[in-house]
Amino acid sequence: xxxxxxxxxxxxxxxxxxxxxxxxxxxxxxxxxxxxxxxxxxxxxxxxxxxxxxxxxxxxxxxxxxxxxxxxxxxxxxxxxxxxxxxxxxxxxxxxxxxxxxxxxxxxxxxxxxxxxxxxxxxxxxxxxxxxxxxxxxxxxxxxxxxxxxxxxxxxxxxxxxxxxxxxxxxxxxxxxxxxxxxxxxxxxxxxxxxxxxxxxxxxxxxxxxxxxxxxxxxxxxxxxxxxxxxxxxxxxxxxxxxxxxxxxxxxxxxxxxxxxxxxxxxxxxxxxxxxxxxxxxxxxxxxxxxxxxxxxxxxxxxxxxxxxxxxxxxxxxxxxxxxxxxxxxxxxxxxxxxxxxxxxxxxxxxxxxxxxxxxxxxxxxxxxxxxxxxxxxxxxxxxxxxxxxxxxxxxxxxxxxxxxxxxxxxxxxxxxxxxxxxxxxxxxxxxxxxxxxxxxxxxxxxxxxxxxxxxxxxxxxxxxxxxxxxxxxxxxxxxxxxxxxxxxxxxxxxxxxxxxxxxxxxxxxxxxxxxxxxxxxxxxxxxxxxxxxxxxxxxxxxxxxxxxxxxxxxxxxxxxxxxxxxxxxxxxxxxxxxxxxxxxxxxxxxxxxxxxxxxxxxxxxxxxxxxxxxxxxxxxxxxxxxxxxxxxxxxxxxxxxxxxxxxxxxxxxxxxxxxxxxxxxxxxxxxxxxxxxxxxxxxxxxxxxxxxxxxx
Amino acid sequence: xxxxxxxxxxxxxxxxxxxxxxxxxxxxxxxxxxxxxxxxxxxxxxxxxxxxxxxxxxxxxxxxxxxxxxxxxxxxxxxxxxxxxxxxx
Numbered sequence: 133x134x135x136x137x138x139x140x141x142x143x144x145x146x147x148x149x150x151x152x153x154x155x156x157x158x159x160x161x162x163x164x165x166x167x168x169x170x171x172x173x174x175x176x177x178x179x180x181x182x183x184x185x186x187x188x189x190x191x192x193x194x195x196x197x198x199x200x201x202x203x204x205x206x207x208x209x210x211x212x213x214x215x216x217x218x219x220x221x222x223x224x225x226x227x228x229x230x231x232x233x234x235x236x237x238x239x240x241x242x243x244x245x246x247x248x249x250x251x252x253x254x255x256x257x258x259x260x261x262x263x264x265x266x267x268x269x270x271x272x273x274x275x276x277x278x279x280x281x282x283x284x285x286x287x288x289x290x291x292x293x294x295x296x297x298x299x300x301x302x303x304x305x306x307x308x309x310x311x312x313x314x315x316x317x318x319x320x321x322x323x324x325x326x327x328x329x330x331x332x333x334x335x336x337x338x339x340x341x342x343x344x345x346x347x348x349x350x351x352x353x354x355x356x357x358x359x360x361x362x363x364x365x366x367x368x369x370x371x372x373x374x375x376x377x378x379x380x381x382x383x384x385x386x387x388x389x390x391x392x393x394x395x396x397x398x399x400x401x402x403x404x405x406x407x408x409x410x411x412x413x414x415x416x417x418x419x420x421x422x423x424x425x426x427x428x429x430x431x432x433x434x435x436x437x438x439x440x441x442x443x444x445x446x447x448x449x450x451x452x453x454x455x456x457x458x459x460x461x462x463x464x465x466x467x468x469x470x471x472x473x474x475x476x477x478x479x480x481x482x483x484x485x486x487x488x489x490x491x492x493x494x495x496x497x498x499x500x501x502x503x504x505x506x507x508x509x510x511x512x513x514x515x516x517x518x519x520x521x522x523x524x525x526x527x528x529x530x531x532x533x534x535x536x537x538x539x540x541x542x543x544x545x546x547x548x549x550x551x552x553x554x555x556x557x558x559x560x561x562x563x564x565x566x567x568x569x570x571x572x573x574x575x576x577x578x579x580x581x582x583x584x585x586x587x588x589x590x591x592x593x594x595x596x597x598x599x600x601x602x603x604x605x606x607x608x609x610x611x612x613x614x615x616x617x618x619x620x621x622x623x624x625x626x627x628x629x630x631x632x633x634x635x636x637x638x639x640x641x642x643x644x645x646x647x648x649x650x651x652x653x654x655x656x657x658x659x660x661x662x663x664x665x666x667x668x669x670x671x672x673x674x675x676x677x678x679x680x681x682x683x684x685x686x687x688x689x690x691x692x693x694x695x696x697x698x699x700x701x702x703x704x705x706x707x708x709x710x711x712x713x714x715x716x717x718x719x720x721x722x723x724x725x726x727x728x729x730x731x732x733x734x735x736x737x738x739x740x741x742x743x744x745x746x747x748x749x750x751x752x753x754x755x756x757x758x759x760x761x762x763x764x765x766x767x768x769x770x771x772x773x774x775x776x777x778x779x780x781x782x783x784x785x786x787x788x789x790x791x792x793x794x795x796x797x798x799x800x801x802x803x804x805x806x807x808x809x810x811x812x813x814x815x816x817x818x819x820x821x822x823x824x825x826x827x828x829x
Numbered sequence: 830x831x832x833x834x835x836x837x838x839x840x841x842x843x844x845x846x847x848x849x850x851x852x853x854x855x856x857x858x859x860x861x862x863x864x865x866x867x868x869x870x871x872x873x874x875x876x877x878x879x880x881x882x883x884x885x886x887x888x889x890x891x892x893x894x895x896x897x898x899x900x901x902x903x904x905x906x907x908x909x910x911x912x913x914x915x916x917x918x
Binding site for chain 1: 858862901908
């Protein structure tokens with residue numbers, strides 16, 4: 133809305149037309165919340181003045197009829213009950229009528245029939261009040277007229293003119309040369325009184341939404357603000373409620389901010405609020421609390437945690453995310469060490485952690501004002517967070533919630549997803565977007581599931597070329613996570629969602645342009661690890677290739693322990709690990725530096741050097757061909773032969789590639805043919821003649 | 830990466846191959862083939878012959894791991910040669 137310049141002194145033609153169309157006016161009144169927003173120049177003050185003048189003195193300005201027809205006025209505006217002032221608010225009255233608080237202003241002694249009170253908009257005395265807050269306060273402005281300029285309940289008439297905001301209203305009063313202070317004081321008192329009495333979330337939301345921020349900060353007691361937050365924490369929060377919570381927290385006086393941090397951690401208030409708030413509002417919520425922490429508990433009070441592998445009694449790795457206090461770093465700040473953690477010298481943030489133990493007691497003894505450095509390492513190499521890359525500083529209040537959520541399973545899964553899913557984004561360069569540690573922590577905690585959601589959704593759009601660029605996809609994901617509601621954090625659906633992600637990648641990776649420095653193989657590894665971590669069913673894997681033995685194998689969890697060069701030997705870095713359901717015959721070409729009992733084989737008996745991409749540098753003469761029978765129940769890796777070298781291929785590959793188990797039994801080799809002479813050998817015959825062509829003697 | 834470090838790593842590969850060779854009389858030719866490659870690489874590094882160095886490093890990158898995996902299959906040696914790629918990257 134523009135309050136500057138000379139526009140406010142003009143009455144526009146469209147406004148004039150608007151005034152003369154009762155149906156339009158009535159329709160406008162019915163639009164409770166949005167009525168204050170006009171089209172066109174959208175000047176609420178002008179509009180209100182024009183309404184005001186239009187009703188009582190239209191013809192005075194432009195014609196001959198200077199008298200307001202009260203009866204017609206009532207009829208046109210469907211006035212049933214005049215609004216009455218109360219003893220408590222002699223200049224106004226109000227009622228809670230969510231979602232709109234209705235405050236009716238009574239113009240005491242304001243004679244609308246007196247031409248002196250008619251405002252000439254061509255020469256207005258407008259003293260405009262500029263908005264100082266984005267928060268609107270909506271008013272039902274009731275004009276009262278009485279023939280004797282005395283309040284007479286029976287003779288009072290009210291007409292709801294327009295829903296406007298507080299500042300517009302004050303501006304109108306000033307336009308009419310009315311002293312606004314008494315109205316301002318009473319409106320403020322009305323709000324404070326009503327907030328003090330409110331106990332329903334809908335009332336709190338409505339009142340907090342409309343009250344100016346400085347009143348909320350200076351005139352509403354802290355105890356009441358905290359009470360409102362506690363009420364909110366026990367309710368499902370929609371967007372209006374979330375905004376009210378943030379407005380409450382933002383307007384805590386400096387002297388109470390530290391206390392707020394402590395109070396929020398009582399009775400799970402913070403936990404519950406974080407659970408209910410999401411999207412942009414959650415971002416703002418965390419930022420606001422972090423501001424308070426930084427203001428009252430400077431960052432040097434941080435702890436640093438150091439990871440340590442933990443072994444159980446049998447010497448087996450039990451947890452891989454056990455953390456110790458890094459005491460050296462903050463030794464001088466012993467007063468800030470939480471008691472249990474320093475005495476036991478351990479602190480656990482592992483998602484493998486067993487919450488059923490009494491470790492809870494010192495798991496949760498962090499103070500809200502402590503900053504925690506969390507080493508969120510992941511076994512997924514692609515994420516690149518096996519070093520300090522995954523180190524995240526987060527306020528303990530967030531950390532506390534992550535680990536002390538009432539729903540332990542949900543929290544565990546969330547953390548797990550956070551480490552793996554959330555950091556995928558950062559590894560794609562989005563880290564720079566998360567400019568602060570808190571944003572990073574927030575994103576880690578909240579992006580994971582929405583990320584998967586979005587990927588799944590995008591998978592349906594994968595035919596669209598706009599979605600072929602992988603980086604673009606991730607950007608979309610990053611930009612889309614806000615607004616994803618907590619309801620979508622449906623953990624029980626995770627396996628399906630992860631499956632969707634895997635399918636999406638499998639289907640599209642060949643056509644996706646990767647970020648420079650990123651390889652398909654790396655992402656394959658990530659996908660495989662995600663699949664392993666989330667126990668995604670093997671049949672969820674959709675491989676993009678077909679082989680001649682597809683119906684003879686059962687795909688199982690992928691073997692990721694192959695050397696990277698061997699993984700690259702499969703076309704598109706794509707292979708599956710599978711178990712043979714029956715005997716399968718494969719063929720192996722060898723000779724010179726390639727042994728008879730090597731691991732590479734193919735399903736095609738007469739595959740060419742080109743199909744096998746056996747570039748001469750491999751020193752494989754292909755003089756001999758072994759027929760190998762793989763027994764039922766054998767685990768193999770299966771894919772297609774990659775062009776080689778992959779960067780600048782000399783040979784195209786394309787044959788089925790079977791990677792046999794290491795050191796398989798020589799009995800699998802049924803015969804060997806010398807392609808130079810055509811002679812066929814048994815295994816024993818060949819071994820005697822060419823012992824050097826067997827790695828195992 | 831400094832040439833000195835590169836040389837050190839290549840020497841460790843050579844030493845490793847030599848150890849394997851000393852315990853394996855059957856595959857002498859195979860090991861000699863590998864030794865020849867890495868000895869050449871070491872030599873060209875000391876002579877700073879960049880073209881040859883590049884050629885041999887590409888061989889190390891694209892062929893050595895597969896030749897070893899498909900051949901004697903020694904995982905430690907595969908790691909060593911793949912690490913050389915990683916270092917160079």
